[in-house]
Amino acid sequence: MGDYVTSSSSLACPHSGTVSIVASNSNVTLGGDQIVLSTDTFTIAGCSFMVGPSPSPCTQVQWMTTALKATADSNSPLTTDSVGMCIGGIGIQGPVQIKSTQSTVSGL
Numbered sequence: 001m002g003d004y005v006t007s008s009s010s011l012a013c014p015h016s017g018t019v020s021i022v023a024s025n026s027n028v029t030l031g032g033d034q035i036v037l038s039t040d041t042f043t044i045a046g047c048s049f050m051v052g053p054s055p056s057p058c059t060q061v062q063w064m065t066t067a068l069k070a071t072a073d074s075n076s077p078l079t080t081d082s083v084g085m086c087i088g089g090i091g092i093q094g095p096v097q098i099k100s101t102q103s104t105v106s107g108l
Helices: none
Strands: 010-012 018-022 041-045 058-065 083-088 091-095 097-100
Touching: 058 091
Parallel strands: none
Antiparallel strands: 010 018, 010 097, 018 041, 041 058, 058 083, 083 091
């Protein structure tokens, strides 16, 4: 299993847009940061994707694969092994890039 994605993790769309995480979990933390769940809200800003001359930015992330052997608040947490797709005006526009995560677990 890969490193956990937390509220301080850095994610991006394939076109360098920044993914903002609104974590709903308040019970499970790592290093003081909330573990991110597949059911949380992920919005994207600053995506530069174009379809011809028209902007078609990525706006949200939909998770296809989550942590298979763990739960937090009865939901699936996300790890570096998780697969999320960035969604925009024309549908799926590419995989989310997980740039940084929490690799140290303590207090469990």
